[in-house]
Amino acid sequence: MTPQLISIYALVAMFVVATVLPINMGVLAFVGAFLVGTLVAGQTTSAIIAGFPGGLFLTLVGITFLFAIAQNNGTIDWLVRLAVRAVRGRIVAIPWIMFGISAVLTAVGAVSPGAVAIIAPIALGFALKYSINPLLMGLMVIHGAQAGGFSPISIYGGITNRIVAKAGLPLNEIVTFLASFGVNLAVAVLLFFALGGRKLLHARADVSANQVSRNAKAAALAPVSMAPAAVPAAAGNLALAVPHVAITVPQAGPQVYGDAESEALTEERMLSNRRDDALASGDGADKLAESPHWYRVLTLGGLILLAVLTLAFNLDIGFVAITIGLGLSLIAPNLQKRAMGQVSWPEIMLITGVSTYVVVLEKMGTISFVGDSVAGLASPMLAALLLCFIGAVVSAFASSTAVLGSLIPLAVPFLQSGTGVSPIGFIAAMAVASTIVDVSPFSTNGALVLANAQGVDREAFFRKLMAYGAIVTLIAPIVVWALFVVL
Numbered sequence: 001m002t003p004q005l006i007s008i009y010a011l012v013a014m015f016v017v018a019t020v021l022p023i024n025m026g027v028l029a030f031v032g033a034f035l036v037g038t039l040v041a042g043q044t045t046s047a048i049i050a051g052f053p054g055g056l057f058l059t060l061v062g063i064t065f066l067f068a069i070a071q072n073n074g075t076i077d078w079l080v081r082l083a084v085r086a087v088r089g090r091i092v093a094i095p096w097i098m099f100g101i102s103a104v105l106t107a108v109g110a111v112s113p114g115a116v117a118i119i120a121p122i123a124l125g126f127a128l129k130y131s132i133n134p135l136l137m138g139l140m141v142i143h144g145a146q147a148g149g150f151s152p153i154s155i156y157g158g159i160t161n162r163i164v165a166k167a168g169l170p171l172n173e174i175v176t177f178l179a180s181f182g183v184n185l186a187v188a189v190l191l192f193f194a195l196g197g198r199k200l201l202h203a204r205a206d207v208s209a210n211q212v213s214r215n216a217k218a219a220a221l222a223p224v225s226m227a228p229a230a231v232p233a234a235a236g237n238l239a240l241a242v243p244h245v246a247i248t249v250p251q252a253g254p255q256v257y258g259d260a261e262s263e264a265l266t267e268e269r270m271l272s273n274r275r276d277d278a279l280a281s282g283d284g285a286d287k288l289a290e291s292p293h294w295y296r297v298l299t300l301g302g303l304i305l306l307a308v309l310t311l312a313f314n315l316d317i318g319f320v321a322i323t324i325g326l327g328l329s330l331i332a333p334n335l336q337k338r339a340m341g342q343v344s345w346p347e348i349m350l351i352t353g354v355s356t357y358v359v360v361l362e363k364m365g366t367i368s369f370v371g372d373s374v375a376g377l378a379s380p381m382l383a384a385l386l387l388c389f390i391g392a393v394v395s396a397f398a399s400s401t402a403v404l405g406s407l408i409p410l411a412v413p414f415l416q417s418g419t420g421v422s423p424i425g426f427i428a429a430m431a432v433a434s435t436i437v438d439v440s441p442f443s444t445n446g447a448l449v450l451a452n453a454q455g456v457d458r459e460a461f462f463r464k465l466m467a468y469g470a471i472v473t474l475i476a477p478i479v480v481w482a483l484f485v486v487l
Contacts, residue, residue, distance in 0.1 A: 056159065110436065132200065
Protein backbone atom coordinates (compact mmCIF):
# COMPACT_ATOMS: atom_id res chain seq x y z
CA MET A 1 0.00 0.00 0.00
CA THR A 2 1.37 3.41 -0.98
CA PRO A 3 1.94 6.17 1.61
CA GLN A 4 -0.66 8.31 -0.15
CA LEU A 5 -3.37 5.69 0.29
CA ILE A 6 -2.42 5.20 3.94
CA SER A 7 -2.83 8.93 4.57
CA ILE A 8 -6.23 8.93 2.84
CA TYR A 9 -7.46 5.95 4.85
CA ALA A 10 -6.26 7.70 8.01
CA LEU A 11 -8.33 10.76 7.06
CA VAL A 12 -11.40 8.60 6.47
CA ALA A 13 -10.83 6.92 9.85
CA MET A 14 -10.74 10.34 11.52
CA PHE A 15 -14.12 11.25 10.05
CA VAL A 16 -15.60 7.93 11.17
CA VAL A 17 -14.25 8.12 14.73
CA ALA A 18 -15.28 11.80 15.12
CA THR A 19 -18.78 10.93 13.88
CA VAL A 20 -19.31 7.83 16.04
CA LEU A 21 -17.56 9.03 19.21
CA PRO A 22 -17.65 12.44 20.94
CA ILE A 23 -14.01 13.14 20.15
CA ASN A 24 -12.84 16.41 18.63
CA MET A 25 -11.56 15.73 15.13
CA GLY A 26 -8.84 18.29 15.62
CA VAL A 27 -7.25 16.07 18.27
CA LEU A 28 -7.43 13.13 15.87
CA ALA A 29 -5.94 15.25 13.09
CA PHE A 30 -2.98 16.44 15.19
CA VAL A 31 -2.21 12.88 16.22
CA GLY A 32 -2.69 11.74 12.63
CA ALA A 33 -0.31 14.44 11.40
CA PHE A 34 2.28 13.27 13.91
CA LEU A 35 1.96 9.53 13.24
CA VAL A 36 1.47 9.64 9.46
CA GLY A 37 4.05 12.39 9.05
CA THR A 38 6.81 10.69 11.03
CA LEU A 39 6.11 6.97 10.51
CA VAL A 40 4.80 6.97 6.93
CA ALA A 41 6.16 10.11 5.26
CA GLY A 42 9.45 10.33 7.15
CA GLN A 43 8.91 13.98 8.13
CA THR A 44 10.42 15.60 11.19
CA THR A 45 8.25 17.01 13.96
CA SER A 46 9.67 20.47 13.21
CA ALA A 47 8.43 20.21 9.64
CA ILE A 48 4.99 19.10 10.86
CA ILE A 49 4.76 21.97 13.35
CA ALA A 50 5.77 24.37 10.58
CA GLY A 51 2.51 23.43 8.86
CA PHE A 52 0.43 24.78 11.74
CA PRO A 53 -1.76 27.60 10.32
CA GLY A 54 -0.74 30.49 12.55
CA GLY A 55 -2.60 33.10 10.51
CA LEU A 56 -5.81 31.11 10.53
CA PHE A 57 -5.45 30.49 14.27
CA LEU A 58 -5.17 34.23 14.88
CA THR A 59 -8.21 34.88 12.70
CA LEU A 60 -10.35 32.36 14.54
CA VAL A 61 -9.28 33.54 17.98
CA GLY A 62 -9.74 37.19 17.08
CA ILE A 63 -13.24 37.03 15.65
CA THR A 64 -14.59 34.58 18.25
CA PHE A 65 -13.08 36.68 21.07
CA LEU A 66 -14.73 39.81 19.71
CA PHE A 67 -18.02 37.98 19.25
CA ALA A 68 -17.86 36.65 22.84
CA ILE A 69 -17.51 40.22 24.11
CA ALA A 70 -20.53 41.26 22.05
CA GLN A 71 -22.54 38.36 23.47
CA ASN A 72 -21.49 38.90 27.07
CA ASN A 73 -22.16 42.65 27.19
CA GLY A 74 -25.70 42.20 25.87
CA THR A 75 -25.16 43.59 22.37
CA ILE A 76 -26.51 40.46 20.69
CA ASP A 77 -29.60 40.30 22.92
CA TRP A 78 -30.15 44.01 22.31
CA LEU A 79 -30.04 43.60 18.53
CA VAL A 80 -32.44 40.63 18.70
CA ARG A 81 -34.93 42.66 20.73
CA LEU A 82 -34.67 45.62 18.36
CA ALA A 83 -35.37 43.35 15.40
CA VAL A 84 -38.31 41.65 17.06
CA ARG A 85 -39.76 44.95 18.30
CA ALA A 86 -39.71 46.20 14.70
CA VAL A 87 -42.16 43.44 13.77
CA ARG A 88 -44.98 45.34 15.58
CA GLY A 89 -47.17 42.30 15.93
CA ARG A 90 -46.71 40.92 12.41
CA ILE A 91 -46.26 37.22 13.09
CA VAL A 92 -45.42 36.51 9.46
CA ALA A 93 -42.17 38.44 9.91
CA ILE A 94 -40.89 36.33 12.82
CA PRO A 95 -39.36 33.51 10.72
CA TRP A 96 -37.62 36.05 8.52
CA ILE A 97 -36.34 37.99 11.53
CA MET A 98 -34.80 34.77 12.83
CA PHE A 99 -33.32 34.04 9.39
CA GLY A 100 -31.83 37.52 9.14
CA ILE A 101 -30.36 37.64 12.63
CA SER A 102 -28.74 34.22 12.20
CA ALA A 103 -27.24 35.37 8.89
CA VAL A 104 -25.87 38.56 10.42
CA LEU A 105 -24.29 36.72 13.34
CA THR A 106 -22.37 34.29 11.14
CA ALA A 107 -21.51 37.03 8.64
CA VAL A 108 -19.72 39.05 11.32
CA GLY A 109 -17.75 36.10 12.65
CA ALA A 110 -19.88 33.83 14.83
CA VAL A 111 -19.40 30.11 14.28
CA SER A 112 -22.50 28.63 12.69
CA PRO A 113 -23.39 26.34 15.64
CA GLY A 114 -22.91 29.31 17.98
CA ALA A 115 -25.41 31.43 16.04
CA VAL A 116 -27.90 28.56 15.90
CA ALA A 117 -27.45 27.93 19.64
CA ILE A 118 -28.28 31.58 20.38
CA ILE A 119 -31.25 31.99 18.05
CA ALA A 120 -32.85 28.52 17.99
CA PRO A 121 -34.25 28.61 21.55
CA ILE A 122 -35.80 32.04 20.91
CA ALA A 123 -37.17 31.05 17.50
CA LEU A 124 -38.69 27.78 18.69
CA GLY A 125 -40.16 29.54 21.73
CA PHE A 126 -41.93 31.91 19.33
CA ALA A 127 -43.08 28.92 17.28
CA LEU A 128 -44.73 27.38 20.33
CA LYS A 129 -46.37 30.63 21.47
CA TYR A 130 -47.69 31.80 18.10
CA SER A 131 -48.54 28.42 16.52
CA ILE A 132 -45.82 28.57 13.87
CA ASN A 133 -44.58 25.29 12.42
CA PRO A 134 -41.52 24.46 14.59
CA LEU A 135 -39.83 22.70 11.69
CA LEU A 136 -40.14 25.89 9.65
CA MET A 137 -38.63 28.01 12.44
CA GLY A 138 -35.78 25.62 13.07
CA LEU A 139 -34.86 25.36 9.39
CA MET A 140 -35.08 29.13 8.93
CA VAL A 141 -32.50 29.57 11.70
CA ILE A 142 -30.13 26.99 10.21
CA HIS A 143 -30.42 28.28 6.64
CA GLY A 144 -29.99 31.83 7.91
CA ALA A 145 -26.77 30.86 9.69
CA GLN A 146 -25.51 29.14 6.53
CA ALA A 147 -26.58 32.09 4.35
CA GLY A 148 -24.17 34.45 6.09
CA GLY A 149 -21.52 31.82 6.65
CA PHE A 150 -19.27 32.71 3.71
CA SER A 151 -18.94 36.46 4.12
CA PRO A 152 -15.30 37.54 3.73
CA ILE A 153 -15.02 38.11 7.50
CA SER A 154 -16.74 34.87 8.57
CA ILE A 155 -15.09 31.67 9.73
CA TYR A 156 -16.23 29.57 6.75
CA GLY A 157 -15.26 32.37 4.38
CA GLY A 158 -11.89 32.84 6.04
CA ILE A 159 -11.04 29.14 5.79
CA THR A 160 -12.14 28.83 2.17
CA ASN A 161 -10.54 32.04 0.96
CA ARG A 162 -7.20 31.30 2.62
CA ILE A 163 -7.04 27.83 1.06
CA VAL A 164 -7.91 29.13 -2.39
CA ALA A 165 -5.47 32.05 -2.15
CA LYS A 166 -2.66 29.78 -0.94
CA ALA A 167 -3.22 27.49 -3.92
CA GLY A 168 -2.92 30.42 -6.32
CA LEU A 169 -6.39 29.86 -7.76
CA PRO A 170 -8.65 32.71 -8.92
CA LEU A 171 -10.40 34.11 -5.87
CA ASN A 172 -13.72 35.93 -5.70
CA GLU A 173 -14.88 36.20 -2.08
CA ILE A 174 -18.11 37.97 -2.97
CA VAL A 175 -19.19 35.27 -5.45
CA THR A 176 -18.81 32.55 -2.82
CA PHE A 177 -20.71 34.63 -0.26
CA LEU A 178 -23.54 35.50 -2.65
CA ALA A 179 -23.78 31.89 -3.84
CA SER A 180 -24.29 30.63 -0.30
CA PHE A 181 -26.64 33.47 0.61
CA GLY A 182 -28.70 33.14 -2.57
CA VAL A 183 -29.16 29.37 -2.39
CA ASN A 184 -30.07 29.38 1.30
CA LEU A 185 -32.45 32.31 0.81
CA ALA A 186 -34.16 30.53 -2.09
CA VAL A 187 -34.53 27.37 0.00
CA ALA A 188 -35.92 29.45 2.89
CA VAL A 189 -38.56 30.96 0.60
CA LEU A 190 -39.63 27.51 -0.58
CA LEU A 191 -39.76 26.22 2.99
CA PHE A 192 -41.78 29.22 4.13
CA PHE A 193 -44.61 28.49 1.72
CA ALA A 194 -44.32 24.70 1.97
CA LEU A 195 -44.47 24.61 5.78
CA GLY A 196 -47.41 26.88 6.48
CA GLY A 197 -46.02 30.37 6.03
CA ARG A 198 -48.96 31.44 3.90
CA LYS A 199 -51.40 31.20 6.84
CA LEU A 200 -49.21 33.63 8.82
CA LEU A 201 -49.64 36.44 6.30
CA HIS A 202 -52.67 37.92 8.07
CA ALA A 203 -51.92 36.79 11.64
CA ARG A 204 -51.05 39.46 14.19
CA ALA A 205 -50.23 39.63 17.88
CA ASP A 206 -51.86 42.17 20.17
CA VAL A 207 -49.64 45.11 21.07
CA SER A 208 -50.48 47.64 23.77
CA ALA A 209 -48.52 50.13 25.85
CA ASN A 210 -49.54 48.53 29.16
CA GLN A 211 -48.64 45.07 27.91
CA VAL A 212 -45.26 46.30 26.66
CA SER A 213 -44.54 47.66 30.14
CA ARG A 214 -45.53 44.38 31.78
CA ASN A 215 -43.40 42.43 29.29
CA ALA A 216 -40.34 44.54 30.02
CA LYS A 217 -40.70 43.79 33.74
CA ALA A 218 -41.27 40.08 33.08
CA ALA A 219 -38.20 39.85 30.85
CA ALA A 220 -36.04 41.68 33.39
CA LEU A 221 -37.09 39.40 36.26
CA ALA A 222 -36.79 36.08 34.36
CA PRO A 223 -34.08 33.88 35.94
CA VAL A 224 -31.25 32.60 33.76
CA SER A 225 -32.23 28.97 34.36
CA MET A 226 -35.74 29.50 33.03
CA ALA A 227 -36.54 27.46 29.93
CA PRO A 228 -36.53 29.49 26.70
CA ALA A 229 -40.28 29.14 26.29
CA ALA A 230 -41.10 30.34 29.78
CA VAL A 231 -40.62 34.06 29.30
CA PRO A 232 -42.55 34.31 26.03
CA ALA A 233 -45.38 32.35 27.58
CA ALA A 234 -45.50 34.69 30.53
CA ALA A 235 -45.08 37.81 28.50
CA GLY A 236 -48.00 37.55 26.12
CA ASN A 237 -46.65 40.13 23.69
CA LEU A 238 -44.48 39.75 20.65
CA ALA A 239 -42.51 42.96 20.95
CA LEU A 240 -40.57 42.26 24.13
CA ALA A 241 -40.98 38.52 24.71
CA VAL A 242 -37.29 37.85 24.04
CA PRO A 243 -35.41 36.16 26.90
CA HIS A 244 -31.69 36.27 27.39
CA VAL A 245 -30.24 32.90 26.37
CA ALA A 246 -27.14 31.79 28.27
CA ILE A 247 -25.31 29.70 25.67
CA THR A 248 -21.80 29.31 27.04
CA VAL A 249 -20.57 28.84 30.60
CA PRO A 250 -17.48 31.01 31.04
CA GLN A 251 -14.34 29.52 32.50
CA ALA A 252 -13.52 30.77 35.97
CA GLY A 253 -10.77 30.66 38.55
CA PRO A 254 -7.06 31.47 38.49
CA GLN A 255 -6.38 28.79 35.87
CA VAL A 256 -7.90 31.12 33.26
CA TYR A 257 -5.52 34.03 33.75
CA GLY A 258 -2.75 32.95 36.08
CA ASP A 259 -1.82 34.27 39.52
CA ALA A 260 -0.61 37.72 38.45
CA GLU A 261 -3.78 38.66 36.63
CA SER A 262 -5.95 37.07 39.31
CA GLU A 263 -4.30 39.13 42.05
CA ALA A 264 -4.52 42.35 40.05
CA LEU A 265 -8.24 42.07 39.24
CA THR A 266 -9.67 42.39 42.73
CA GLU A 267 -12.48 44.56 41.46
CA GLU A 268 -13.43 41.93 38.88
CA ARG A 269 -13.53 39.26 41.57
CA MET A 270 -15.94 41.41 43.54
CA LEU A 271 -18.10 41.79 40.43
CA SER A 272 -18.06 38.03 39.92
CA ASN A 273 -19.19 37.48 43.50
CA ARG A 274 -22.05 39.94 43.03
CA ARG A 275 -23.06 38.10 39.86
CA ASP A 276 -23.05 34.76 41.66
CA ASP A 277 -25.18 36.21 44.46
CA ALA A 278 -27.62 37.63 41.94
CA LEU A 279 -27.97 34.28 40.19
CA ALA A 280 -28.47 32.49 43.49
CA SER A 281 -31.24 34.90 44.46
CA GLY A 282 -32.99 34.58 41.08
CA ASP A 283 -32.26 38.16 40.04
CA GLY A 284 -32.70 39.08 36.42
CA ALA A 285 -30.58 37.65 33.61
CA ASP A 286 -30.76 40.94 31.78
CA LYS A 287 -29.21 42.74 34.74
CA LEU A 288 -26.26 40.38 34.60
CA ALA A 289 -25.81 40.28 30.87
CA GLU A 290 -26.43 43.81 29.71
CA SER A 291 -23.93 46.66 29.71
CA PRO A 292 -24.77 50.37 29.44
CA HIS A 293 -26.47 51.36 26.23
CA TRP A 294 -23.54 53.45 25.03
CA TYR A 295 -21.22 50.44 25.38
CA ARG A 296 -23.53 48.24 23.32
CA VAL A 297 -23.62 50.91 20.62
CA LEU A 298 -19.84 51.10 20.76
CA THR A 299 -19.61 47.31 20.41
CA LEU A 300 -21.88 47.40 17.38
CA GLY A 301 -19.66 50.12 15.95
CA GLY A 302 -16.67 47.84 16.53
CA LEU A 303 -18.27 45.05 14.50
CA ILE A 304 -19.01 47.50 11.69
CA LEU A 305 -15.43 48.82 11.87
CA LEU A 306 -14.15 45.25 11.56
CA ALA A 307 -16.04 44.83 8.30
CA VAL A 308 -14.86 48.18 6.93
CA LEU A 309 -11.17 47.73 7.77
CA THR A 310 -10.97 44.18 6.44
CA LEU A 311 -13.08 44.64 3.31
CA ALA A 312 -12.23 48.19 2.25
CA PHE A 313 -8.61 48.37 3.45
CA ASN A 314 -7.67 44.67 3.20
CA LEU A 315 -6.24 44.53 6.74
CA ASP A 316 -5.72 41.19 8.47
CA ILE A 317 -8.99 40.23 10.10
CA GLY A 318 -7.35 38.43 13.04
CA PHE A 319 -5.24 41.40 14.11
CA VAL A 320 -8.09 43.85 13.54
CA ALA A 321 -10.58 41.77 15.56
CA ILE A 322 -8.20 41.36 18.49
CA THR A 323 -7.37 45.08 18.37
CA ILE A 324 -11.05 46.05 18.49
CA GLY A 325 -11.64 43.50 21.24
CA LEU A 326 -8.76 44.96 23.24
CA GLY A 327 -10.14 48.47 22.78
CA LEU A 328 -13.54 47.40 24.08
CA SER A 329 -11.84 45.61 26.97
CA LEU A 330 -9.82 48.67 27.98
CA ILE A 331 -12.92 50.84 27.97
CA ALA A 332 -14.88 48.46 30.21
CA PRO A 333 -12.47 45.82 31.57
CA ASN A 334 -14.94 44.40 34.08
CA LEU A 335 -17.35 43.43 31.32
CA GLN A 336 -14.96 41.32 29.26
CA LYS A 337 -12.99 39.07 31.62
CA ARG A 338 -14.95 35.92 30.78
CA ALA A 339 -14.80 36.44 27.01
CA MET A 340 -11.45 34.70 26.52
CA GLY A 341 -12.82 31.61 28.24
CA GLN A 342 -15.69 31.62 25.73
CA VAL A 343 -13.57 31.68 22.58
CA SER A 344 -14.62 28.74 20.41
CA TRP A 345 -11.64 26.59 21.29
CA PRO A 346 -13.18 23.27 20.15
CA GLU A 347 -13.80 24.68 16.66
CA ILE A 348 -10.33 26.26 16.61
CA MET A 349 -8.78 22.95 17.65
CA LEU A 350 -10.72 21.16 14.90
CA ILE A 351 -9.87 23.61 12.13
CA THR A 352 -6.18 24.02 12.94
CA GLY A 353 -5.75 20.27 13.46
CA VAL A 354 -7.29 19.40 10.10
CA SER A 355 -5.30 22.16 8.40
CA THR A 356 -2.06 20.83 9.89
CA TYR A 357 -2.87 17.31 8.67
CA VAL A 358 -3.64 18.66 5.20
CA VAL A 359 -0.17 20.25 5.08
CA VAL A 360 1.30 16.82 5.87
CA LEU A 361 -0.75 15.36 3.01
CA GLU A 362 0.48 18.10 0.70
CA LYS A 363 4.15 17.54 1.54
CA MET A 364 3.91 13.76 1.04
CA GLY A 365 2.19 14.12 -2.35
CA THR A 366 -1.30 12.95 -1.39
CA ILE A 367 -2.94 16.13 -2.66
CA SER A 368 -1.40 15.75 -6.10
CA PHE A 369 -2.20 12.04 -6.11
CA VAL A 370 -5.92 12.62 -5.48
CA GLY A 371 -6.09 15.58 -7.82
CA ASP A 372 -4.50 13.65 -10.66
CA SER A 373 -6.85 10.72 -10.03
CA VAL A 374 -9.94 12.94 -10.18
CA ALA A 375 -8.62 14.79 -13.20
CA GLY A 376 -8.15 11.45 -14.92
CA LEU A 377 -11.88 10.78 -14.98
CA ALA A 378 -13.41 10.82 -18.46
CA SER A 379 -15.53 13.89 -17.73
CA PRO A 380 -14.20 16.84 -15.68
CA MET A 381 -17.79 17.94 -15.03
CA LEU A 382 -18.57 14.49 -13.60
CA ALA A 383 -15.49 14.74 -11.42
CA ALA A 384 -16.66 18.10 -10.07
CA LEU A 385 -20.10 16.64 -9.31
CA LEU A 386 -18.50 13.69 -7.52
CA LEU A 387 -16.48 16.02 -5.29
CA CYS A 388 -19.60 18.03 -4.43
CA PHE A 389 -21.41 14.82 -3.47
CA ILE A 390 -18.51 13.69 -1.30
CA GLY A 391 -18.50 17.05 0.48
CA ALA A 392 -22.26 16.93 1.09
CA VAL A 393 -22.43 13.34 2.33
CA VAL A 394 -19.43 13.63 4.65
CA SER A 395 -20.54 17.01 6.01
CA ALA A 396 -24.03 15.70 6.80
CA PHE A 397 -22.45 13.43 9.42
CA ALA A 398 -19.25 15.31 10.28
CA SER A 399 -17.98 18.85 10.69
CA SER A 400 -18.45 21.21 7.75
CA THR A 401 -15.31 23.11 8.70
CA ALA A 402 -13.31 19.87 8.62
CA VAL A 403 -14.75 19.01 5.20
CA LEU A 404 -13.92 22.44 3.79
CA GLY A 405 -10.43 22.27 5.22
CA SER A 406 -9.69 18.85 3.73
CA LEU A 407 -11.66 18.49 0.47
CA ILE A 408 -10.91 21.87 -1.10
CA PRO A 409 -7.13 21.24 -0.95
CA LEU A 410 -7.73 17.80 -2.48
CA ALA A 411 -9.50 19.47 -5.41
CA VAL A 412 -6.76 22.06 -6.05
CA PRO A 413 -4.65 19.94 -8.46
CA PHE A 414 -7.82 18.99 -10.34
CA LEU A 415 -8.69 22.68 -10.77
CA GLN A 416 -5.14 23.55 -11.80
CA SER A 417 -4.93 20.84 -14.46
CA GLY A 418 -6.78 22.76 -17.19
CA THR A 419 -9.93 20.64 -17.17
CA GLY A 420 -12.12 23.59 -18.13
CA VAL A 421 -13.94 23.67 -14.79
CA SER A 422 -14.13 27.20 -13.39
CA PRO A 423 -12.31 27.34 -10.04
CA ILE A 424 -14.53 30.19 -8.82
CA GLY A 425 -17.71 28.32 -9.72
CA PHE A 426 -16.48 25.04 -8.30
CA ILE A 427 -15.41 26.60 -4.98
CA ALA A 428 -18.85 28.22 -4.69
CA ALA A 429 -20.55 24.88 -5.43
CA MET A 430 -18.36 22.98 -2.98
CA ALA A 431 -18.90 25.60 -0.27
CA VAL A 432 -22.68 25.46 -0.54
CA ALA A 433 -22.89 21.66 -0.93
CA SER A 434 -20.70 21.11 2.15
CA THR A 435 -22.64 23.44 4.45
CA ILE A 436 -26.30 23.45 3.41
CA VAL A 437 -26.57 19.83 4.61
CA ASP A 438 -26.06 20.98 8.22
CA VAL A 439 -29.85 20.71 8.55
CA SER A 440 -29.26 17.00 9.19
CA PRO A 441 -30.08 16.01 12.78
CA PHE A 442 -26.70 14.24 12.83
CA SER A 443 -24.91 17.58 12.40
CA THR A 444 -24.40 20.13 15.17
CA ASN A 445 -26.92 22.65 13.81
CA GLY A 446 -29.64 20.08 13.24
CA ALA A 447 -29.05 18.57 16.67
CA LEU A 448 -29.35 22.01 18.30
CA VAL A 449 -32.71 22.61 16.65
CA LEU A 450 -33.92 19.17 17.67
CA ALA A 451 -32.81 19.74 21.27
CA ASN A 452 -34.69 23.06 21.50
CA ALA A 453 -37.95 21.92 19.87
CA GLN A 454 -40.77 22.66 22.31
CA GLY A 455 -44.26 21.25 22.54
CA VAL A 456 -43.71 18.66 19.80
CA ASP A 457 -43.29 14.93 19.45
CA ARG A 458 -39.48 14.70 19.47
CA GLU A 459 -39.39 11.38 17.62
CA ALA A 460 -41.66 12.67 14.84
CA PHE A 461 -39.68 15.91 14.68
CA PHE A 462 -36.47 13.91 14.37
CA ARG A 463 -37.89 11.86 11.49
CA LYS A 464 -38.98 15.00 9.64
CA LEU A 465 -35.60 16.63 10.15
CA MET A 466 -33.82 13.46 9.02
CA ALA A 467 -36.01 13.17 5.91
CA TYR A 468 -35.40 16.80 4.99
CA GLY A 469 -31.66 16.38 5.59
CA ALA A 470 -31.58 13.34 3.30
CA ILE A 471 -33.41 15.21 0.53
CA VAL A 472 -31.02 18.16 0.78
CA THR A 473 -27.98 15.87 0.79
CA LEU A 474 -29.11 14.17 -2.42
CA ILE A 475 -30.43 17.21 -4.30
CA ALA A 476 -28.24 20.13 -3.21
CA PRO A 477 -24.96 18.90 -4.82
CA ILE A 478 -26.70 18.46 -8.19
CA VAL A 479 -28.37 21.88 -8.00
CA VAL A 480 -25.26 23.85 -7.01
CA TRP A 481 -23.14 21.89 -9.52
CA ALA A 482 -25.59 22.81 -12.28
CA LEU A 483 -25.79 26.47 -11.16
CA PHE A 484 -22.14 27.25 -10.55
CA VAL A 485 -20.12 24.67 -12.51
CA VAL A 486 -22.16 23.78 -15.60
CA LEU A 487 -23.73 27.19 -16.16
